[in-house]
Amino acid sequence: MSTLHTVNKSPFGNATLSSCLGHCLPGDAVLLIEDAVYGALEGSAMADQVKARMGEVALYVLDGDLKARGIDAGKLISGAKCVGYDGFVDLVTEHDRTQSWL
Amino acid sequence: MSTLHTVNKSPFGNATLSSCLGHCLPGDAVLLIEDAVYGALEGSAMADQVKARMGEVALYVLDGDLKARGIDAGKLISGAKCVGYDGFVDLVTEHDRTQSWL
Amino acid sequence: MSDIKKFLYVNRKPPYGTIYALESLEVVLIGAAFEQDVSLAFLDDGVFQLTRGQNTDAIGVKNFSPTFRALGDYEVTKLYVERESLEERGLTEGDLQEITYEDEDDDWEEKPSIRVVSRAEMAGIMADQDVVLSF
Amino acid sequence: MSDIKKFLYVNRKPPYGTIYALESLEVVLIGAAFEQDVSLAFLDDGVFQLTRGQNTDAIGVKNFSPTFRALGDYEVTKLYVERESLEERGLTEGDLQEITYEDEDDDWEEKPSIRVVSRAEMAGIMADQDVVLSF
């Protein structure tokens, strides 16, 4: 039993990713979409907080949103995985529920 | 020459008040409206950051928004002043410009 | 899949600045007719929805906070409120409305609907649901 | 009141997740015809509007980032970007598009429109305006 968490807001402007990281459980996955993809940037003020949970929680980033924003995948935290919309669908079906952090 | 800054988002969910406090200048006024009125709560995780600027920046809170949210004026940081919509208008005209932090 | 699903309504936004809190409550009221296992979670700024003494006269917007006290009549009796969220905002449970329900399994005794839980407990409650609706 | 006012457009939101960045740019383009003294401020998540290499094919939304490079033709030549905002986001000036204008007062020499400034300088720029429009 595990949960897919989606987050869609920039973590620099909004506390949503922070709250999600504080509530997800080992074995869960966090998928960053829309403006939340910035949350996977290496070297940012959020990076340490995100990396602290990555041993037990898998981090995914929606590839289309990353490219739209001009962020090269090479600038992401090591271990963050890029997925397309098809991968998004797989994450939804592979986990028991989806929690959208709005 | 001084500026009235308005902020309308809860500082616990959103970084806007924090950014406003980082950019306002001595002699300016900050008016908390709508969901930002929570930013004047004494004893919250934001209180110290707000109080740190209050020597040089005046803090106002829109009274109607405070009452709507069930916050008693006695729970506010000491020195925060409650104003009505008429006081809001006065603040706009008394300062040289209004910057809305959206 | 069992006939009854566990529904969790997650409330993370303050009232009045946006309509999410009110429209969330409208879903809960309608949803009550479907006889599912319903819980409400209040965390982050969502805890502000439950403050007592809300008076919206000056802002010209409808005060919907009394509706929370009617939830018991709809058999919505589990309102989980996160302790850490209260503390970060300088609030205590005493700042919240009293919301109760009559427990049909216990001779209709009046019991509190609000259950203050830790962040870790909240995470566990979220992970124990079939459907999570966020507002 | 002088004939020419100082207008500052404040951009604090990232592109694409919401429309504010695009619709802000539409105001700047229209506003250019009014021959006021125009500046643009990019701070907080607004600095993300200027990243180079934006490609929106997969999300089906229009890529408006090339429009920033046309601002010079509209005599909009002052784009202030806050250094601290870049740093907090793990970005450097090299991650931003090159945006230039031809300086009519200096033999049409091509000059950079982006001026990276400190937070204190940004506060000073904000305080030096007649009209501040926020998006």
Next chain:
Amino acid sequence: MKIGVVVSEGPYTHQAADTAYQFVKAALDKGHEVPRVFFYHDGVNVSTRLSVPPQDERHIQKQWTALAQEHEIDLVVCIAAAQRRGLLDENEAKRQGKDANNIAEGFRISGLGQLIEMGIQTDRLVTFGD
């Protein structure tokens, strides 16, 4: 699998309606079923047929209408949210004494019960909003 989708924000203003559209297309491409999409909050604004975006931008309402017709998706617009925001179909306009209506083909107005029913009848529920 059966996947239910909620769209909570209006078109163009937020990316939610776009992301939901791309997600639903991908789910259908993978052979999943998306029996219903429920439009709530400002999401009801997606359903207006009066939208005229610039020529070089996507037409969000038409994208949804076409997808729904091709795959028999039930596009439900919450009546309470729609009334507040000025979205009416022909029947509602008559009932409310309004002289115009604006709901596009492929969308239907109904109650919040359709959202709960979707939660009960699908295997997964995904919300796109703000």
Next chain:
Amino acid sequence: MKIGVVVSEGPYTHQAADTAYQFVKAALDKGHEVPRVFFYHDGVNVSTRLSVPPQDERHIQKQWTALAQEHEIDLVVCIAAAQRRGLLDENEAKRQGKDANNIAEGFRISGLGQLIEMGIQTDRLVTFGD
């Protein structure tokens, strides 16, 4: 003083249109002039005459229309933002080949230049948004 006002968010969804309304009323009560209110972004949604809020809630469009008629305020709806979001007056509907229109009395559709002009001609400008 002359005060210009910008409303950037839709009715009911955000409090911006309500706060702006209370602010404008207070400014007029104090003897200031509010020559124009400019509706941009989702703020254009305030102008629909098809809104039917519950009986016990305020009717935001009607509040604005009444205030504007009483005090001769120019309520301008940005045409570009309105087209995207499906807000059309009779002329625009004809021009775009649409079979309905939805702009309420008291509001007029015009360009972004009206916003800049307001910034130039007023002493103060206040924005209400999200």
